[in-house]
Amino acid sequence: MAVQKMVTSPLKKYELPPLPYAPGDLEPHISEEQLSLHHDKHHQGYVTGANANLDKLEKARQEGSDLDMKALLKELSFNIGGHVLHSLFWPNMAPAGKGGGGTPGGNLADRIDHEWGSFDRFKAEFSKTASSVEGSGWAALAYCTMTDRPMIMQIEKHNTNVYPTFQILMVLDVWEHAYYVDYRNNRGQFVDAFWNVVNWDEVDRRLEKL
Numbered sequence: 001m002a003v004q005k006m007v008t009s010p011l012k013k014y015e016l017p018p019l020p021y022a023p024g025d026l027e028p029h030i031s032e033e034q035l036s037l038h039h040d041k042h043h044q045g046y047v048t049g050a051n052a053n054l055d056k057l058e059k060a061r062q063e064g065s066d067l068d069m070k071a072l073l074k075e076l077s078f079n080i081g082g083h084v085l086h087s088l089f090w091p092n093m094a095p096a097g098k099g100g101g102g103t104p105g106g107n108l109a110d111r112i113d114h115e116w117g118s119f120d121r122f123k124a125e126f127s128k129t130a131s132s133v134e135g136s137g138w139a140a141l142a143y144c145t146m147t148d149r150p151m152i153m154q155i156e157k158h159n160t161n162v163y164p165t166f167q168i169l170m171v172l173d174v175w176e177h178a179y180y181v182d183y184r185n186n187r188g189q190f191v192d193a194f195w196n197v198v199n200w201d202e203v204d205r206r207l208e209k210l
């Protein structure tokens, strides 16, 4: 994207993207109550938080006042991470049997086979990554353009252990807020259910865009 030379418009804020399907469409794997809470409350919370962080920066600049940059940027990284990852998460799912589930095709299938030897091996490693996040976090399938290899990433919180600038192709949220309504403390059951709603076409599109 070209950077505008003369910027006169108001500074943009983050916005909650709408879900790309109805909140009940991922049932029975993710319930309407679970998905609505997750999107409307939790994702919204990161959008609100990131905008509040930006407001704080803006206010201090206007007043010429001092800021605790270390604390503020730590919060901003957390909130932006949360917003970006959730924004990737919703569209990399689709209703089971209507774009969701099955196995990958296209270039993505070739890349997975080349890296992991089989889809089943990839699936096992990704599931293990998700199940073993210490505390709150994510499993992600990322792509390294330096080596031309897909790589699994285990993100703690929303922003720790990230490989900077690697394109993220697919994410799975394993914060308790992502599954507690449906699966209580059984994160493994939620991880298993996720495979029924993966939107492989969208994951492949992200790879093709690189």
Ligand code: MN
Residues within 6 Å of the ligand: 038, 042, 043, 086, 173, 175, 177, 178
């Ligand atoms: Mn979440």
